[in-house]
Amino acid sequence: MIPPRATFPEGFLFGTATAAYQIEGSRFGGAGPSHWDTFAATPGNVVRAEDGAVACDHYHRWAEDLDLIAAAGFDAYRFSTSWARVMPDGAVVNPEGLDFYDRLVDGMLARGLQPFLTLYHWDMPATLADLGGWRNRDVALRFADFAEVIARRIGDRVVSTATVNEPWCVAWLSHFLGAHAPGLRDIRAAARAMHHILLAHGAAVERLRGLGQKNLGIVLNFDHATPASEAPADQAAAAVQDAIFNRWFIEGITCGTYPAEALAGLAPHMPTGWEADMGLIGQKLDWLGVNYYTRHIHAAAPGAPWPATREVPGPLAKTQMGWEVYPEGLEGFLTRLARDHVGDLPIYVTENGMAHADVPGVDDEARIRFVAQHFAAAQRAIAAGCNLRGFFYWSLLDNYEWAEGYEKRFGLVHVDFKTFARTPKASYHALKRALARN
Structure with a gap:
């Protein structure tokens, strides 16, 4: 059984999450092309060359989707804004795009849902990608302009x-x-992208604070790095992957530098004078978002170029994505972050969920079990002293799962991608029961 609301601290927030490109439909509302549109149009990149042109048609069905969130008893909704919708050419504002997010936020408030905004969930305007995208320092700084446009409107x-x-x-x-x-x-x-994406974060935080915006954070993903054996080479391989995946971004923000194990390979390729940016990157956070899904097992790959590691298949039960179900990793990261990096800073689990090949009318017991296990892991982290304030399930809807197209289903709500009919799954109803206040 999913641990009920009453077993969490008073005021703990429960929410669900989506991303603009994955649900809205980039064909609508004057959105410009993004680098995901062109990536998907290139043979071999995405399953069946599917793209987000229509996605879940959330652009037209947003009210129905917000009704589903409210009916489940969620407190909050984590959504993202599309840079390519709001600034189709990366510079000029599209009023129709801003109007959409205006309606969406007002719709959340009308239903008693707290809006948790994510500015960038991967859909860069193609015109900025033409300039080099995240390889280009100027593009990173232009992200602050986008942040200001959104802040001034919603x-x-x-x-x-x-x-x-x-x-x-x-x-x-x-x-x-x-x-x-x-x-x-x-x-x-x-x-360059590893550095410039953090520079964009720092520049945006600085701009937003200057506008008086409060409660600013970033959402980092973490993946438990397990050594394939006790051999020193495998231990070192896991440490390198941990540095690249789990330590680079949080240490860049909180320590003002990057881990040595990652710089061992990346330093020769970093932008000249990158060290001077660390003060801007290290802007004070008001909260940290933690996305967690799985672990990977790493072994040494002697003779291979840096990072000279390889993944080893694990023995645990796996999701539709082929990811091992390892709830202990969530507890581990929450307690590790509180201990080593952010202290008592508020933390939210901003994404956690599983893809499962379910269809309407079939109980998705595996997802219910997954949610229960990860809720319990979060509770153990709270008991250990982590200042965890909320938990957002990924995702509300089956949606466009990036390079996996529409094949992998993470949703609490099944979407028929021909009719766009929404059908709540057993996991939706199980969570609704767990979140009930009576």
Whole structure:
């Protein structure tokens, strides 16, 4: 059974989350092309070359979707704004795009939902990608302009603002591993993106604070790095991956530098004078968002180029994404972050969930079990002293799962991608029962 609301601290927030490109439909409302549109149009990048042109048609069905969130008893909704919708060419504001987010936020408030805004969830205007995207320092600084446009329109009504979602995915997954837009496999591009995405965060926080915005944070993703064995080489391999994935971004913000294990490979490719940016990157946070899904097992790959590691399959039960179910990793990161990096700073689990090949009318017991296990892990972290303030399930809807197209289903609500009919799953109803206040 999912631990009920009453077993969490008073005032603990429960929410669900989505992202603009994954649900809205980039074809509508005057949105310009993003680098995800062009990435998806390139053969071999995305399953069946699917894109977010229509997605879940949330642009037209947002009221129905907010009704589903409110009916489940959630307190808050974490949504993102599309840079390509609001500034289609990366510079000129599209009033129709801003009007959409105006309606959306007012709709949340009318239903008693607290709006948790994420400014950037990966859809960069294609015109800025043409300039080099996150490889280009100027593009990173222009992100602050986008942040200001959004804040001036809806900043008076949102409860909190996160600058960036999952910078590891924005930078490493997309510029070194090539699995997401812009699909590069280039260590120089990756090093610059790893730094510039944090520079964008710092510049945006500075701009927003200057406008009087409060409750500012960032959403980082964490992936438990398990050594394949006790051999020193495998221990070192896991440490390198932990430095790249889990330590780079939080230490850049809280320590003013990057971990040595990651700089060992990236330093020769970093922008000249990057050290001078660390003061801006280290802007004070009001809260930290933690996205957690799984762990990976790492072994040494002797003779391979840096980082000279390889992944080893794990023995645990796996989701539709092939990710191991490892709730202990969530507890571990929450307690580790509180102990080593942020102290008593408020933390939110901003994403946690599982993809499961479910269909309407079939109980998704695996997802219910997953939620129960991770709620329990969060409770253990709270008991250990983590100042955890809320938990957002990913995701409200089955949606466009990036390079996986529409095949992988994370939603509490099933979406028929032909008719766009929404059908709440058993996990939706189980969470509704757990969140009931009576």
